Amino acid sequence: MNLFFILAIPLLTAVFILLEPRREQSRLLALVGSALQFVAALMLFFRYRSDLPDAYNPPILYREQFHWYSQWNISWHAGVDGISVAMILLTAFVVLAGVLVSWKVNKMEKSFFFLLMLLSIGAYGFFMSLDLFTMFFFLEIAVIPKYLLIGVWGSGRKEYSANKLALMLMGGSALILVGMLALYFYFPAGERTFDMTLISTREIPADVQRWIFPFIFVGFGVFTALFPFHTWVPDGHSSAPTAGSMFLAGISMKLGGYGCLRAATWLLPEGAQAYSGIIILLATIAIIYGAFATMMQKDLKYINAYSSVSHCGFVILGIGMLTETSITGAVYQMVSHGLMTALFFAVIGMVYERTHTRMVAEMGGLMKAMPFISAVMFIAGLASLGLPGLSGFVAEMTVFMGSWEKQGTLYKLATILACASIVVTAVYVLRAVGGTMMGPMNEQRYGKLGDALWYERWAALILILGILAMGLAPLWLHDLVAPGSEAMMKHFSVAGK
Amino acid sequence: MEFLSGMRTELMVTAVIFILLFIKLGRGMENHTLLAVTQVMLLAASALSFWPQESGSLFGGMFTHGALQGFQKSILLTGTYLVSLLFSDWLRRSPHMTEFLVLMLSSLLGMCFLISSAHLLMFYLSLELTTIPLAAMSNFDLDQKKSSEAAMKLILSSAFSSGILLFGISLVYGATGSLYFPDIAAALGNQHEPLTILMFLLLLSAFAFKMSIVPFHFWTADVYEGSPIPVTAFLSVMSKGAVAFALLTVLYTVFPAQASQWFGMIALLAVATMLIGNLFAIRQDNLKRFLAFSSIAQVGFILVAVSGQQPVSITAVTYFVLVYMFSNLAAFGVAAVLEQPDPLPDDPWVEGIKMGGSEAMPDWMPKPGSGGTQKISDYRGLIKRSPLLTWIMALALFSLAGIPPTAGFFGKIFLLSAGAASQHYWLIIIAALNMIVSLYYYLKIVRVMFMTDPPPHATKLYPDPVVQFGLIICSVGIVLVGLVSWIYDYISSLAH
Numbered sequence: 001m002n003l004f005f006i007l008a009i010p011l012l013t014a015v016f017i018l019l020e021p022r023r024e025q026s027r028l029l030a031l032v033g034s035a036l037q038f039v040a041a042l043m044l045f046f047r048y049r050s051d052l053p054d055a056y057n058p059p060i061l062y063r064e065q066f067h068w069y070s071q072w073n074i075s076w077h078a079g080v081d082g083i084s085v086a087m088i089l090l091t092a093f094v095v096l097a098g099v100l101v102s103w104k105v106n107k108m109e110k111s112f113f114f115l116l117m118l119l120s121i122g123a124y125g126f127f128m129s130l131d132l133f134t135m136f137f138f139l140e141i142a143v144i145p146k147y148l149l150i151g152v153w154g155s156g157r158k159e160y161s162a163n164k165l166a167l168m169l170m171g172g173s174a175l176i177l178v179g180m181l182a183l184y185f186y187f188p189a190g191e192r193t194f195d196m197t198l199i200s201t202r203e204i205p206a207d208v209q210r211w212i213f214p215f216i217f218v219g220f221g222v223f224t225a226l227f228p229f230h231t232w233v234p235d236g237h238s239s240a241p242t243a244g245s246m247f248l249a250g251i252s253m254k255l256g257g258y259g260c261l262r263a264a265t266w267l268l269p270e271g272a273q274a275y276s277g278i279i280i281l282l283a284t285i286a287i288i289y290g291a292f293a294t295m296m297q298k299d300l301k302y303i304n305a306y307s308s309v310s311h312c313g314f315v316i317l318g319i320g321m322l323t324e325t326s327i328t329g330a331v332y333q334m335v336s337h338g339l340m341t342a343l344f345f346a347v348i349g350m351v352y353e354r355t356h357t358r359m360v361a362e363m364g365g366l367m368k369a370m371p372f373i374s375a376v377m378f379i380a381g382l383a384s385l386g387l388p389g390l391s392g393f394v395a396e397m398t399v400f401m402g403s404w405e406k407q408g409t410l411y412k413l414a415t416i417l418a419c420a421s422i423v424v425t426a427v428y429v430l431r432a433v434g435g436t437m438m439g440p441m442n443e444q445r446y447g448k449l450g451d452a453l454w455y456e457r458w459a460a461l462i463l464i465l466g467i468l469a470m471g472l473a474p475l476w477l478h479d480l481v482a483p484g485s486e487a488m489m490k491h492f493s494v495a496g497k
Numbered sequence: 498m499e500f501l502s503g504m505r506t507e508l509m510v511t512a513v514i515f516i517l518l519f520i521k522l523g524r525g526m527e528n529h530t531l532l533a534v535t536q537v538m539l540l541a542a543s544a545l546s547f548w549p550q551e552s553g554s555l556f557g558g559m560f561t562h563g564a565l566q567g568f569q570k571s572i573l574l575t576g577t578y579l580v581s582l583l584f585s586d587w588l589r590r591s592p593h594m595t596e597f598l599v600l601m602l603s604s605l606l607g608m609c610f611l612i613s614s615a616h617l618l619m620f621y622l623s624l625e626l627t628t629i630p631l632a633a634m635s636n637f638d639l640d641q642k643k644s645s646e647a648a649m650k651l652i653l654s655s656a657f658s659s660g661i662l663l664f665g666i667s668l669v670y671g672a673t674g675s676l677y678f679p680d681i682a683a684a685l686g687n688q689h690e691p692l693t694i695l696m697f698l699l700l701l702s703a704f705a706f707k708m709s710i711v712p713f714h715f716w717t718a719d720v721y722e723g724s725p726i727p728v729t730a731f732l733s734v735m736s737k738g739a740v741a742f743a744l745l746t747v748l749y750t751v752f753p754a755q756a757s758q759w760f761g762m763i764a765l766l767a768v769a770t771m772l773i774g775n776l777f778a779i780r781q782d783n784l785k786r787f788l789a790f791s792s793i794a795q796v797g798f799i800l801v802a803v804s805g806q807q808p809v810s811i812t813a814v815t816y817f818v819l820v821y822m823f824s825n826l827a828a829f830g831v832a833a834v835l836e837q838p839d840p841l842p843d844d845p846w847v848e849g850i851k852m853g854g855s856e857a858m859p860d861w862m863p864k865p866g867s868g869g870t871q872k873i874s875d876y877r878g879l880i881k882r883s884p885l886l887t888w889i890m891a892l893a894l895f896s897l898a899g900i901p902p903t904a905g906f907f908g909k910i911f912l913l914s915a916g917a918a919s920q921h922y923w924l925i926i927i928a929a930l931n932m933i934v935s936l937y938y939y940l941k942i943v944r945v946m947f948m949t950d951p952p953p954h955a956t957k958l959y960p961d962p963v964v965q966f967g968l969i970i971c972s973v974g975i976v977l978v979g980l981v982s983w984i985y986d987y988i989s990s991l992a993h
Contacts, residue, residue, distance in 0.1 A: 067982075068982045069907075069982045069985055069986070070982070070986060071812070071985065071986060071989045072911070072914065074982075108880070111884075137901050137902070137906070138901075140900060140901045140906065141901050141902055143900065144895060144900055147940065147943075148943075148947060151944060151947060151948045152947050152948055158948070159944055159948055162944075162948075163937070163940060163944070166936065166940060167933060167936060167937055167940075170932070170933045170936050171933050174929035174930060174932055174933055175929075177910070177913070177925075177929050178922065178925055178926050178929050181913065181914060181917040181922075181925060182917070182922055184914075184917075185914075185917050185918060185920060
């Protein structure tokens with residue numbers, strides 16, 4: 001399977017959208033393009049599952065390498081292991097749903113869909129890169145579309161949020177850049193490379209790892225709401241248009257988590273070990289703080305945005321614990337969180353389009369007026385609080401199990417605290433969902449509102465399908481991800497000695 | 498004929514100058530036709546100049562030519578061609594177009610000699626040939642006081658810097674007894690005496706003036722603001738680029754052994770230049786001043802690479818100047834479309850306004866004689882007035898800020914990498930932080946263009962087809978120069 005195929009689909013879609021003179025056609029093109037991406041991602045998934053047994057170690061398949069800037073030893077090196085396949089699949093789900101939800105965008109459609117496609121190019125390219133430079137390139141490609149999506153099509157304090165997001169993410173990128181160059185120039189001339197498969201086999205002294213690791217980890221951490229750098233998340237998510245929030249929470253935050261895993265932890269294992277305690281501390285703070293901050297929110301989008309801080313804390317916790325199970329759990333949590341927040345944001349967008357408010361206090365009893373939307377919202381909420389049978393349970397359980405394996409009082413304490421946060425999650429999810437969907441309805445204001453339209457139904461169904469598949473049959477995902485994290489850990493214990 | 502091949506670019510530019518002068522002396526030509534003829538000649542010249550050049554020297558070693566220098570000259574020549582396209586509206590309207598073109602090409606000629614000079618006198622002469630026409634060009638908005646002021650500032654500051662340069666040159670001659678670059682380097686050897694340091698400092702200050710490196714940058718903003726927009730564009734791209742190339746030559750061939758002495762100094766200058774340029778750019782509401790300060794900041798990034806190692810730095814700087822040329826010219830090109838002072842009655846652009854549906858002169862349009870405003874607030878809601886111009890401007894700004902997939906990203910990264918090659922990571926950290934600051938103010942313009950409503954009475958903008966062509970060349974350059982890596986590899990092969 002040629003990976004560039006997956007990259008070429010959104011690229012061609014973007015080009016076609018640019019060339020198509022009729023504005024209404026751009027959404028159709030975007031839909032066709034994202035449906036093709038979806039099919040291609042599914043094909044990749046099934047192919048990878050069947051090809052896995054003859055994969056080498058680390059289980060990276062379908063490698064392609066083009067020399068790009070040969071003076072700097074930069075190559076366009078692509079390849080996927082199970083973790084990347086899972087992330088690519090997640091991206092395809094969210095992109096398709098996002099395009100469907102935006103069917104009725106009525107402002108500069110061409111630019112809107114073009115930017116969505118640009119964002120998905122960045123995400124796909126990022127997840128399949130095995131070269132640090134190319135990875136960074138794709139990471140940065142995704143920044144500007146986010147800025148414009150929020151600033152132009154957003155609502156509320158959109159300009160402030162867009163600026164904050166762009167600058168904070170750029171700050172993260174600057175840290176990554178410094179770490180990346182330091183890692184590159186650490187090697188003597190002639191052996192310098194950005195190729196991660198090569199770097200991971202090299203011996204890097206512990207003190208070098210210890211000073212480079214924070215740059216790369218914190219840099220990617222900014223993208224995934226690492227604790228003191230999470231402030232862009234609530235503003236950015238709540239100001240973005242529906243599809244923008246879905247992409248931000250569903251894909252963009254996962255870029256950071258994946259980067260922490262692939263670039264920081266894989267390449268600099270001793271650095272990861274040295275900072276493990278601090279990472280876990282920050283993750284625990286994010287989990288607890290995020291959960292309590294969510295309790296205080298009155299706006300549905302802010303509720304979901306703050307809960308994302310809390311949920312992404314699990315990802316970082318899983319990575320910080322550095323056990324095979326916890327890393328697998330972190331990847332699960334990325335997939336699960338991507339699907340369920342995308343669903344939540346989609347459904348918030350649908351509600352907002354009808355009621356023109358996002359304040360929980362102003363709504364109530366919407367179940368009567370819009371049963372389908374309400375049901376979807378329940379599913380999203382239950383997935384978020386970790387109900388067995390849905391994706392959130394599988395992911396969080398795995399993280400906790402992995403964390404418990406780690407010996408040490410502090411680690412146990414962090415795990416217990418993280419577990420306890422689930423109770424808080426239940427409180428705010430039930431409050432939000434109950435407050436909007438149940439109770440008496442304001443007949444005058446909401447009585448005549450219609451239920452979901454066809455494109456909204458499809459968008460929701462696709463995401464629910466993903467959530468259910470992961471919740472009911474987690475083995476599928478396990479077969480995919482576990483070899484990846486096993487390989488990562490194997491490398492880890494070798495380099496750790 | 499070594500003479501013909503070695504001085505190919507210079508001869509072609511001179512030929513164009515003479516053809517223009519003969520046409521002027523003869524029966525003359527309509528501005529329209531003459532400009533088209535010039536554009537074709539410049540296109541042909543720049544295309545020819547890309548043919549790789551063999552290395553050698555002329556005039557007893559005063560003039561050296563080689564593949565890298567040839568390529569650097571081609572960049573400048575291409576830039577001049579783009580200037581003639583992008584500002585053709587302004588040029589056509591100018592009552593003294595021929596003189597302007599001749600002055601511009603003379604300055605270009607000076608830059609070509611500057612890049613090739615291997616003798617300090619030759620170097621001095623070509624620097625003057627570069628600067629004096631520029632001062633005359635700055636004064637070209639004849640009825641504008643600001644334009645005269647700009648010319649005055651430019652000529653005074655460059656006279657001052659020439660004085661410093663001459664002092665430095667005389668010290669060099671006194672100390673080493675020669676003005677040839679290789680001889681000076683041999684005579685200076687590995688010594689770090691106070692006199693050597695003083696010479697080096699004086700020469701560096703002269704460069705700092707021309708490149709507007711902090712603390713020698715004070716003339717920049719006023720000159721950029723007062724000059725007509727083509728001159729500002731030419732100054733900020735071509736003149737800076739040429740001097741940056743010359744700086745590399747002088748540093749790496751005349752003072753190669755003093756490396757340990759000057760690394761710290763240049764790194765310090767780089768930090769100051771980036772910081773001051775960025776911090777002042779934030780506060781500007783005039784687009785020309787804004788671009789002036791942002792170009793100061795860009796020079797700071799160039800200095801980061803200069804403080805690195807030799808071949809890598811030369812490649813990175815040359816590549817960056819190429820990228821910077823496309824990006825900055827595109828930004829100025831869009832600015833020129835918005836500027837448009839007092840249009841003539843039969844100006845096609847005025848018909849464009851009428852096609853837009855409004856009969857009266859809109860408010861936002863400068864009144865006759867006002868010379869056109871360049872407020873950032875003029876860009877309000879540009880997306881609704883001209884999506885093409887908006888996206889090109891956004892592309893140019895992203896490229897200047899160093900955001901992929903534009904070439905500016907690669908340009909910046911390679912500059913920083915060249916700096917990082919000498920393992921001074923604190924410099925890279927400061928530079929990376931400066932990239933965030935610069936993104937902040939570039940986004941300010943993007944925000945105004947995309948996220949605000951156009952001023953009342955604003956009409957659609959229809960750029961002239963020639964201008965549009967120039968803008969599209971720039972945008973294609975911004976995208977392709979980065980993604981297509983062989984351009985960088987080619988420059989690198991020339992530099993080694």
